[in-house]
Amino acid sequence: MRFCLTTWIVLIALATAAYAVTLPAIPMHAGWITFTKIEEHNGFKLFRRYGYFRHAKNSVPNLIIFNCSKDVRKAASYLTFILPEDFQPASFPRSTWLPKIDVRFQINDKSSALMPGEYHNGEFYFDLNIDTTDNFEKIMLADKLAMSFGNKNDVIQYEFTEKVDQLFSAFIKPVIFCVHQEISQKVRRYDSLLSGGR
DSSP: OOOOHHHHHHHHHHHHOOOOOBOOOEEEESSEEEETTTOEETTEEEEEEEBOOTTSSSSSOEEEEEEEESOTTTSOOEEEEEOOTTOOOSSSOTTOEEEEEEEEEEETTTEEEEEEEEEETTEEEEEOOTTTHHHHHHHHTOSEEEEEETTTTEEEEEEEEHHHHHHHHTTOOSEEEEOHHHHHHHHHHHHHHHTTOO
8 A cells, every 4th residue: 555745754653743641530628728837928918728749759749839918919819829749731731831821711511711821831820810810719619620721732630639638637737727717808809909909
């Protein structure tokens, strides 16, 4: 059977094309935690969610951070999503800097939200502002999340479960576990300040 040059080029392109990377759902903290003495930095209070990888070298990596601004008139609060250590996106090199990137979030398998953000060297940043408040809160209070990004539609999935809370608290004592209602109140209070309310 003979193939023309064009056919060979197409077959080679298909064989070497990068396809989207999709991770199985990562078990995550159901709540947000903060360390009582060391979690204030440059005007931000940090609230964290840790993942759990049973056989990984770092089995409980910090994958999501709520950077809570003490004065939103000086700096906006923002969310940080950290790629798992060994995750290499198909859409772009992990070390890339993208000043602007749109990320699609699927929330609780029911709705989706498009969030504008920034990507730098394995981390996504999403600001809390007037335009993002509603989606920001939904993302922070979700029980299940999937984030899709890049021209190859790479996907990372998160499932928030109290089992990880129990696992973590068995080893780390000086923490405050923050319930969803507290976080929701913080987001709404900042939205009020951003809107000029008191």
